[in-house]
Amino acid sequence: MTKLTDMQLILLSTACQREDGSLLPPPDSLGTQAARIRKAVEALIKKGLVAEQEGMATPQAWRTDADLVIGVVITDAGRAIIEPPMADKAPASEAEQAPAVPTPTAGRVGTKQAQVIDLLKRKGGATLNDIVETTGWLPHTSRAALTGLRKKGHAISSEKVEGITRYQIATAA
Structure with missing residues (x-):
């Protein structure tokens, strides 16, 4: 399973909620952390969870190449992390949908x-x-x-x- 930072999860989650799937502009909750956001997006691109897309609007600009505006959009792999596919099974009963109460776990002996x-x-x-x-x-x-x-x-x-x-x-x- 891919480990993601909180910032990366927020960016992916925001992209899932947008019709165009764009990561940018970042949500207001991330504030003005441009360097950290850039680093998070670069990591997401390397992991294949987002991809660059040409022809985006200026507020969605990740980078520009002459007059071409290139944005970043979520891929199917990125969506699968945020919105896992539903298994082919019957709807769960109410008992299965109730939040699980943790049961005491047996710890290691001698610790x-x-x-x-x-x-x-x-x-x-x-x-x-x-x-x-x-x-x-x-x-x-x-x-x-x-x-x-x-x-x-x-x-x-x-x-x-x-x-x-x-x-x-x-x-x-």
């Missing part, structure tokens, strides 16, 4: 993240200091790891016991 999960699964959970001591991370890194685990689908609860916050993962009974 610091696995150690944190083990700490959180024990009876009474773990304090921030427990996590810091076990992993050697700084407190802000430990809190970020807790956030990352939540994003991965782990149900982490916290409660204050005698002024100290304890974090715990709910385990299946």
Whole structure:
């Protein structure tokens, strides 16, 4: 799969919305970053996601050759990235269309993240200091790891016991 920058994705998305498929003029959301836009468009041309086209209007000019105005338009390959082709299958049921709730993923064994999960699964959970001591991370890194685990689908609860916050993962009974 082709990796694209945010700017490249914005340019391709804007081109898909235009009837002529032109990347230029760039959308207002990109501001006045002419050098970065030029670099992004050059990369898209090299990847074959956009192509130069002669006879464009002046606001759509990528470059000029004497009196000829050359613009840049999205190719079918570029459209396929922004608007993936629909598979030949029946319409999805409502259950399939609902946003997916992340399920906890099994991490690699022996990693610091696995150690944190083990700490959180024990009876009474773990304090921030427990996590810091076990992993050697700084407190802000430990809190970020807790956030990352939540994003991965782990149900982490916290409660204050005698002024100290304890974090715990709910385990299946």
